[in-house]
Amino acid sequence: MTTAQPLRIAIAGLGTVGAGVIRLLEANASLIAARAGRPITVVAVSARDRGKDRGIDLAPYAWEDDMAALAGRGEVDVVVELVGGSDGKALELARAALEAGKPLVTANKAMIAHHGIELAEIAASHDVPLKFEAAVAGGIPVVKGLREGAAANAIERVYGILNGTCNYILSTMEDTGADFAATLGEAQAKGYAEADPTFDIEGVDAAHKLAILAAIAFGSRIDFAAVRCTGISRVRAADIAQAATLGYVVRLVGIADLDPVEGAEPRLLQRVRPCLVPLTHPLAAVDGPTNAVVAEGDYSGRLLFQGAGAGDKPTASAVVADLIDVARGDTAPPFSVPVDQLRTLAPADLGQRTGKTYLRFSVADRPGVLAEITAAMRDANVSIESLIQQGNDDDSDEVLIAMVTHDGQEKCVTEALELLAGSESLTAPPLVMPIISD
Structure with a gap:
């Protein structure tokens, strides 16, 4: 059994995932300590409603009404953010934790998508880990x-x-x-x-x-x-x-x-x-x-x-996996390479992409509509591989026309739809779905 000092964590957010993290740390305490090289213990928590029954005993943990205060507690080694939202209290806590030189573990995909680079820069400047395994695909590593x-x-x-x-x-x-x-x-x-x-x-x-x-x-x-x-x-x-x-x-x-x-x-x-x-x-x-x-x-x-990809147990599993990495001393860059070496890439030109496309048109049930659509496809240089026309099940005057194109550039499909824009024959905007190759 390990005798190393425990990794002491604070958890902000006690919803299904936060409560799940506490349950997992309690249920698998010995296994986690053995794999982490030391115990992982909760010492402080914060959430919006202190009196809510979450099915877990919060009495052993210090409570902070202001979750940002968790970052300043001297006995806290790692802050776990499970509040959610791209900004607001979650971002305030994340910044405070990293600026205090404390590792941050989060399941907050929106915050990482919007502010991940800023947070990675703060983490790098204080040489502490930023972990977010649970932010993408729940329990899948x-x-x-x-x-x-x-x-x-x-x-x-x-x-x-x-x-x-x-x-x-x-x-x-x-x-x-x-x-x-x-x-x-x-x-x-x-x-x-x-x-x-x-x-x-x-x-x-x-x-x-x-x-x-x-x-x-x-x-x-x-x-x-x-x-x-x-x-x-x-x-x-x-x-x-x-x-x-x-x-x-x-x-x-x-x-x-x-x-x-x-x-x-x-x-x-x-x-x-x-x-x-x-x-x-x-x-x-x-x-x-x-x-x-x-x-x-x-x-x-x-x-x-x-x-x-979601749920209390899978997401809690990913959060605790990150905590085990922190306990082991893992300080790998959060985005594979150091944040100052990340490339700035311009968006690709979608029009140059080639492939097959599924198109579905909702149209008025009258003569000439199919000819109008196929003419637009011809004029935009879109080659049709298959085409099906069928009535609607609700006895309306609407007809569905579905087609699959041959391989071609997306800009040609876009041009065809632009030619049809505003047509009185269309009762709704077309649905466009690319076809993924094997």
């Missing part, structure tokens, strides 16, 4: 996997299913044939979606995670503002069914990779949007509230990280 396990590789692309709520909705629509609104309601009833699900279903949560992964994978400064983001709220049951007929499933996928530029730094693509995924691809088998990340290294080949 993808941050450590990219930063350490794949450290010898030039990462060529990183992509994956980064939001469990969206994946639950899409895979349930696939299984049941239900439409989006009904499936979202079911996800909310089961606790897989928030009462206000906007951040999830519009892809913002996945975009936060993708920006962090891209920085780690490519040694670049985080550029969350450059992430192109489209959510799943416009995906219909008919799109899911049509994808299945063609041999695909629909998944919300975040993708980051590099476009080489001769004589200059490459350009960085970061995009989150619903995609058609071939049934033969590893991501196609990922269903329910699960996350999966694929990294493609020049020597390792394709690496797949898959597991629970």
